Amino acid sequence: MSRSQSILFLLRSLFFLFLWVKAAAPATAQDSKPAINLGLRTHYGFIIPHSDAIREVSYSHPRALELDLSLHFTSKKAWQFIQGYPRFGASVSYINFDNPDVLGNAYALILYVEPFLSAHRRVSLSFRFGGGLSYQSNVYDAISNPQNQFYSTRLAFPLTVNLMANYRLSETWLLRAGGTYSHISNGGIRQPNKGINFPMATLGVDYALRPATFPERQLQKYEPEDTERYYLVALSGTMKDGRIDQTDKLLLWGVTAYASQRTGRLSALTAGAEWVADYSIKEVMDEEDIDKDFQRGALLVGHELYIGRFRFNQMLGVYLYAPRKARDPVYQRWGLEYHTPPGLFFGINLKAHRHVADFLDVRVGWRFGN
Numbered sequence: 001m002s003r004s005q006s007i008l009f010l011l012r013s014l015f016f017l018f019l020w021v022k023a024a025a026p027a028t029a030q031d032s033k034p035a036i037n038l039g040l041r042t043h044y045g046f047i048i049p050h051s052d053a054i055r056e057v058s059y060s061h062p063r064a065l066e067l068d069l070s071l072h073f074t075s076k077k078a079w080q081f082i083q084g085y086p087r088f089g090a091s092v093s094y095i096n097f098d099n100p101d102v103l104g105n106a107y108a109l110i111l112y113v114e115p116f117l118s119a120h121r122r123v124s125l126s127f128r129f130g131g132g133l134s135y136q137s138n139v140y141d142a143i144s145n146p147q148n149q150f151y152s153t154r155l156a157f158p159l160t161v162n163l164m165a166n167y168r169l170s171e172t173w174l175l176r177a178g179g180t181y182s183h184i185s186n187g188g189i190r191q192p193n194k195g196i197n198f199p200m201a202t203l204g205v206d207y208a209l210r211p212a213t214f215p216e217r218q219l220q221k222y223e224p225e226d227t228e229r230y231y232l233v234a235l236s237g238t239m240k241d242g243r244i245d246q247t248d249k250l251l252l253w254g255v256t257a258y259a260s261q262r263t264g265r266l267s268a269l270t271a272g273a274e275w276v277a278d279y280s281i282k283e284v285m286d287e288e289d290i291d292k293d294f295q296r297g298a299l300l301v302g303h304e305l306y307i308g309r310f311r312f313n314q315m316l317g318v319y320l321y322a323p324r325k326a327r328d329p330v331y332q333r334w335g336l337e338y339h340t341p342p343g344l345f346f347g348i349n350l351k352a353h354r355h356v357a358d359f360l361d362v363r364v365g366w367r368f369g370n
Helices: 004-021 052-056 076-082 278-285
Strands: 035-045 065-074 084-096 105-117 125-137 155-168 173-185 196-210 229-241 250-263 267-278 296-307 311-319 330-339 344-353 357-368
Touching: 035 084, 035 155, 035 173, 065 105, 076 084, 076 196, 084 173, 196 357, 229 267, 229 278, 250 296, 250 357, 267 311, 296 330, 311 344, 330 357
Parallel strands: none
Antiparallel strands: 035 065, 035 196, 065 084, 084 105, 105 125, 125 155, 155 173, 173 196, 229 250, 229 357, 250 267, 267 296, 296 311, 311 330, 330 344, 344 357
């Protein structure tokens, strides 16, 4: 595991551990203890052929087996947090991509958050978002495995979301069925890195090692005392493989400034701009003897999801300044940040052009406003 990969994985793990600590804070005397659940799930799906480079090896059907352990919180404090009863857990998965010669298998460790709607009823719905670390057994090699354009590092950073319908069989048993969407990528640390996207049908069962009851509570209308608007500035940076010599590690740095307008208990709309200097682009331009600026500037618009002191943000960027044209005129940003009460925040952020990850950066910034 390289130093940059270790740092990024450590930060991501810390984010989820902070979330665990917040949710697992001591409850008041009248609050019940959280349920402890052990789950087993099977998955079956297909690979999305999102690029011509991987189309020939995308016609397989991944199968996966997943085991997870979770805490399901039932307190009033947990309910007020997201207007639902949240689970926080960790899962381990074995994924067979149904193409051993090219894609091999993957093993994943995922930390996740999963809010439940109507958990007090026999039938409920839940939505999971998670991220972590994965190991791929058969990666790209220019000589022995050139067809695998999906991933070129043994270690990568999977993301997963799912929507599940849940049927309570008894106090201890829960039947679960739904759909899961997973993505595995190394965040642009090494190329090729098309990233593998595979939706799957999911069926499983949970057993409550410590059962709990879920009181029925009324939804509360969000009524802020003041208009919540923040102005944020962040510095970001990472190291990228050279595009000419991939053993070189080249600096990438950037600055982002944006405004965030709170629109609800969990949501905010954002707008701003960013400037990025990617020295792997400069390397290519120097090699081609192109006398242009390698830096890029863009406008950003998007949304933030509030989860306590965490912010999960999604932004769309449009290049305004790019002398060296990018892969596309627009791109996406996906970020996770932790905000301290005084205003300091830090996080990680993934930039992608459609289905292809460009880079994953680490950032630190300051939040101004009420």
